[in-house]
Structures are given as C-alpha cells and as structure tokens.
Amino acid sequence: MTSWIELTAAGFQFPVYQAAPTGPARGAVVVLQEIFGVNGHIRSVADGFAAQGYLALAPSTFHRVQPGVEMGYTPDEIAAGVALKAQVEGLPAPGVLSDIQATVDHAARAVPSGKVAVVGYCWGGLLTWRAACELDHITAAVPYYGGGMTQPVEIARLPKVPVLAHFAQHDASIPLEGVEAFRAAHPEVTMHLYDASHGFNCDHRAAYNAPAAALAYQRTLEFLSKNLL
Numbered sequence: 001m002t003s004w005i006e007l008t009a010a011g012f013q014f015p016v017y018q019a020a021p022t023g024p025a026r027g028a029v030v031v032l033q034e035i036f037g038v039n040g041h042i043r044s045v046a047d048g049f050a051a052q053g054y055l056a057l058a059p060s061t062f063h064r065v066q067p068g069v070e071m072g073y074t075p076d077e078i079a080a081g082v083a084l085k086a087q088v089e090g091l092p093a094p095g096v097l098s099d100i101q102a103t104v105d106h107a108a109r110a111v112p113s114g115k116v117a118v119v120g121y122c123w124g125g126l127l128t129w130r131a132a133c134e135l136d137h138i139t140a141a142v143p144y145y146g147g148g149m150t151q152p153v154e155i156a157r158l159p160k161v162p163v164l165a166h167f168a169q170h171d172a173s174i175p176l177e178g179v180e181a182f183r184a185a186h187p188e189v190t191m192h193l194y195d196a197s198h199g200f201n202c203d204h205r206a207a208y209n210a211p212a213a214a215l216a217y218q219r220t221l222e223f224l225s226k227n228l229l
Contacts, residue, residue, distance in 0.1 A: 001019075001022075002018065002019045002020070002043070002046075002050075003017075003018050004016070004017055004018070005018050005057075007099070007102050007103060007106055008102065009098040009099045009101065009102035010098055012064065012098070012099070014059060014063040014064070014099050015038075015059075015060045015063060015067075016057050016058065016059045016060070016103055016106075017038050017042070017043055017057070017058040018046075018055070018056070018058075019043075019049070019050035019055075019056040019057075020050055020056075021050050021051070021053045021054060021055065023053065025053065025054060025055040025111040025112070025113075026054055026111075026113075026225075026228060026229060027055075027111055027113050027115040027116065027117065027139070027224070027229065028054060028055040028056070028057065028107035028108065028110060028111045028115070028116045028117070029049045029055070029057075029224065030056075030057050030058075030100065030103050030107055030118045030119070031046045031049065031056055031057065031058040031124075032058070032059070032061060032119070032120030032121070032123075032124030032125075032127045032128055032131075033058060033060070033061055033062075033120075033121070034121050034122040034123055034124055034199075035078070035081030035084065035085045035122060036069070036070070036071040036072065036073065036077065036081050037062055037070045037081075038058045038059075038060050039070045039071060039072070039204075040070075040204065041202050041203070041204045042058050042121075043058065045119075045121075046058045048217075049119075052224075054117075054224070055107060055110055055111050057103050057107055059099050059100060059102075059103045061096045061099060061123075061124070061127065062084050064088060064091060064099070065084055065087040065088055066087075069084065073202075073204060073205045073206075085123050096127070097127070097131065097134060100127060100131050100135060101135050101136065101137075104116050104118065104135060104136075104137050108137045113228065114137075115139040115228045117142065117224055118131045118132065118138055118140075118141045118142070119141070119142040119143075119220065120142075120143055120144065120146065121144045121145070121199075121201060121202070122145060122146070122198070122199065123146075123147055123148075124144075124146075125144045125145055125146025125149060126143070126146040126148045126149050126154070127146075128141050128142065128146065129141070129143045129146050129149050129159075129163070129165075130154075130157065132159040132160065132161050133157035133159050133160060138161050139161060139227055139228055140161050140224065140227035140228065141159065141161055141162070141164075142164045142165075142166070142220050142223060143163070143166070144201055145166060145167055145171055145174060145198050145199070146165070146174075147173055147174060147198075149165070149182060150174055150181060150182045151178070155181060155182050155185045155186070159186070159188070159189065161227075162223075162227055163188075163190070164189075164190045164191075164192075164219065165182075165190070165191045165192070166192055166194065166201075166216045166219075166220075167179045167191065167192070167193050167194070168193070168194050168196045168197055168198055168200055168212070169194065169195050169196065170195070170197045171197060171198040172197070172198060174198065179191075179193065190223070192215075192216065192219060194209070194212040195209075195212065196209035196212035197209070200213055200216075201213045201216060
C-alpha cells in the first residue's frame, strides 16, 4: 500500500512518499532522491523495498526550496535539478538533514524492530553518507554513486553505522582517483565498483545498466538482511 504522509522537522512540514509491505515490516528503509525529486523512479525504488518486506519512506528533500518537484532526465531538467540541489546545499546547517532525521525517527517508531537503513542515489547518496556519519537511530546505510562523497571534506567524516557503497568505473562526475581515496580512508566501508556509468541503477535513464543494477540490488538486499533482521 502506498500513500503520501506529512512529517515535521523543527516546525517545517514536508511530504514523504510511503510504501508499506503487505505483512509485518522487517525493518524500514529511508530512500533519498536524486536531483529530480521524488519522481516515478524513486517511488518505484521505494515500492521495490516494500515488496521485499520493508516499510519504505522517501522524503522530499527539495521541499525546503521548492515544493512538488518531480522531473525527468532531459538536459534542461538536469540543469534545474543541479540548481535546486545547490539551493538546498546552501541552507544553514543542519538544513535538509533535519528532514532526514525526522523521517528516520518516524520510521523507527513505525516498525517493531526500530531498525532503519538509509539508501540514496546520486545526491541522495551523498546525503546518505552524511546521515550515516551525523544522524541518530540509523542502523545501516547504502549510498549509490554519491556525488561529492569523494571530496576531502566528505572523506573526513566517520560513519557511525555499517556502510555499503556502490560506485561506477565510468562515472564522469566521480573520478576514480576520488573513489580510491575514499576506499583508502574508509577500510571499514564495504565498497563495490561496477563496470557502468553514473546513474546505472535508474531504469528511466540512458545510463541504466541492468546487470550492474541487479548485482548492486542483490548486494543491497543481503546487506539490509544482515543489518536489519
């Protein structure tokens, strides 16, 4: 069952897409969007985790700067998404991390185990890494090709929970030198590198790579089972 709910962080109300499993939840997964809003792809990702038995919640991390964002992947939409991301990144701290914490807290209260993983894609991957290092009540984190994760300021962060990180060998926005620097600095992070490009998990984009996406998803589900059950 799917629905939109409203959550509040420090007086700010924001929408969250929620996909519930048919039976008792095995745990919860907070899904963090790319730069295109909680669009059809992100909703389908949440639906997929719900089909695996998890309560899945996808907060609108653009809502603080523009409500109702739902875009595709044309050059104009990519440019618009980059601009919106820059606006959110420019908010005073803690910015959108407050909304992610509120979503995690809601998820922890909503499932019997209280265990919550955060999974994010592109910009959402970066936010997932920050959440793993800075936020509370998170059990595990899975960033996919987190844009910016390999910058020195992000590498300097230390995760508080187990992290599984997926990167792509042919990612024009995440140079391999940065990936290797991240790997060297964080031997505690389980990291996989795929023969694919940025966005390989998204079947709405030309960069979609079905074998890489399937393998990453299998590894993600195994990681979630290990840490949430």
